[in-house]
Amino acid sequence: MPLIDLHELEQIELIHGYHVRFVHSDHMTIANWQIEKDAALPEHSHPHEQVVNLIRGEFELTVDGTPYHLTPGKVFVIPGGVRHAGRAITACHLIDVFHPVREDYRDKS
Numbered sequence: 001m002p003l004i005d006l007h008e009l010e011q012i013e014l015i016h017g018y019h020v021r022f023v024h025s026d027h028m029t030i031a032n033w034q035i036e037k038d039a040a041l042p043e044h045s046h047p048h049e050q051v052v053n054l055i056r057g058e059f060e061l062t063v064d065g066t067p068y069h070l071t072p073g074k075v076f077v078i079p080g081g082v083r084h085a086g087r088a089i090t091a092c093h094l095i096d097v098f099h100p101v102r103e104d105y106r107d108k109s
Helices: none
Strands: 012-015 018-024 029-035 040-044 049-056 058-064 066-068 077-078 084-088 090-101
Touching: 058 077
Parallel strands: none
Antiparallel strands: 012 018, 018 029, 029 090, 040 084, 049 077, 049 090, 058 066, 058 084
16 A cells, blocks of 8 residues: 655645545545635536535535534435535535546546
């Protein structure tokens, strides 16, 4: 298992205000996000199960039409195929884990 230094990975702005570094294993994708205050994530869905873990800041996650206020230590599991959106209330550090691997994100790493 390789040791990965996130600071050595390229950080990209995937959508406006959402800066990310990706780590991919054989079965998962881990997205390490730095999100600007007020940055919005449009509603979408994907077949991957997603685990959202807020490390720093405040984030409003809307899952299947219901808003949830995330603060540090809050974790939300989103089943594959469920529509969701988000908005950074403050600047945030958020880690998403996707299963299986997000091949669409591997192309951006």
